[in-house]
Amino acid sequence: MITLKGVRKTFGPQAVLDGLDLDIPTGQRIALVGSNGAGKTTFFRCLLGEYVHDGEIRVMGRDPRRDRAAVLGLVGFVPQLPPPLRMPVGALMTYVADLTGSSVARMDEIADRLGLDIRPIRARPFVKLSGGMKQKLMIATALGRDVRLLIMDEPAANLDPAARHALFDLLADRIGTTMIVSSHRLDEIAPLVNRVVELERGKVVLDDVVTDAGALGSGFLARLELAGADPAFARGAVEWGLSSADRDTSWQGEIAGPDRLRFLGFVARHSGVISGFEMRGR
């Protein structure tokens, strides 16, 4: 699917990518990790044909720079920072649909699954949306079409737990789609992927296969008992999609496999009020 041979990108005297060799087979899900300045964004921009570079990149057998329209028609991209587009949400979706041969209705559907109702915001400038709404819309435009490769730069960074859950489910549905997901933190995206590539100063310093119980598409049933009612816990629990018959001391619900470490963090923060806790694989 993707081949990089001796890819080198410099800005002035500094090499941001320093002779990268990488082979990514079709259907593989890669976590691209590394600290700030490791070269993740530059790597993406080279893959998208946006940067000139030394060495050779082939995506689906083609040069993404020279055959832009053909290659990028099968690539969905979610940027780390949504661009400050002044156009209305509807105009953006129409533009993407026009270029990709997709439909706005399909993007609407994906946005809806992520918890974003497009109808009331269709005429609103994209730049005026909240961070979470922008992120959901970027994901909807990337996933709302037939793509073979997904490139996502911190896709879940601005999402609430319910939207993260929905995103993980959407990605799990994409069987056979090659994915490259970047993050500063491996624990955030490890469950999404089956291979980890770590960049450091433009070089690959780790390239490993991941096996994880909390893989994409998996889920856990969580049950919590509280010593007493706690409004702060209740607010957080509702955000995680938990429900309580008595709205008081007994809570339960399903947690997405990839989200379990974050959920355990939530549990740990409220350990003072929790008297019982159980989490079982679905």
Place this chain on the structure above:
Amino acid sequence: MLSPQSPGFEASLVEAPGRRAPRRSGFVATMRLEVAEALRAKWFLFYSLVFFGLVAVMLVFGLTESRVMGFTGLSRLLVTYTQLAMAILPVFVLISTVRSLAGDREAGVFEYMLALPVGIGAWYGGRLIGRFLVTALPVVLAVLIAIGYGAARGVAVPWRELGLELGLLVTLVWCFVGIAFLISALSRSTDTAQTAAFLIWLTLVLALDLVLLGLMIRGQAPVETIVGVALANPLQVFRTASMLIFDPQLVLLGPTAYVILDLFGRTGFVVWAFAYPIFLGAMAAGLGYWIFRRADLP
């Protein structure tokens, strides 16, 4: 059916028969987006108000009934309008265009938009033509409204002159849109682009009279050089041609008229006044494209 291990499998992904074709070409989609963006932008509102306001002021103050330097009626209005447009239009076009393009690049808009399946040429061309259309629209529309108003009041319409003046205005817009795209392709920041745009405009304005007069008075340069500077400056070419259309002997220009009329003749200079800005704008835009497609896009 090819398996992932088969030779040619990856290329088949790109050429998969079930893959839907884009509904609209990248050029058309980008041009439509550029026009729609501009129509919503504050700069466009202000820009339009300036040109419509100019015409309104001229009509309100009875310019069509006045007689100044031999020009009357709509001819007088057109002469005034084109001279004012020459002062306002280039700086407006340059600054608003480079702010838009360089600002988008700086803010990360290019990173996202150019990750969509649109060719660099289609994207660049779509934005160029879209920007040209929206910049030319208010300039032309304001004149047409004035003509409609004048005609409704029974004022004679100088159709031939009107067509030529409007054509000159449109070529001036094209010329400066092309220059603005070149500046944007060369600049990595909005500040640099705006400074460059302003300096170019200032240089052309200074070369209109101050530099030419200075050179002539001091007599330090050959006449050919002075004429060459004048002919290379699109503002000077526009200014002279817009006068020539209504004043075939170029009485307004004084003795310099002999050089122009001897060198080109009336028709020849009008042809030059159309061809040169179109060529300059196209060359600048083309050079901008050549630079843009060879460099990092975002």
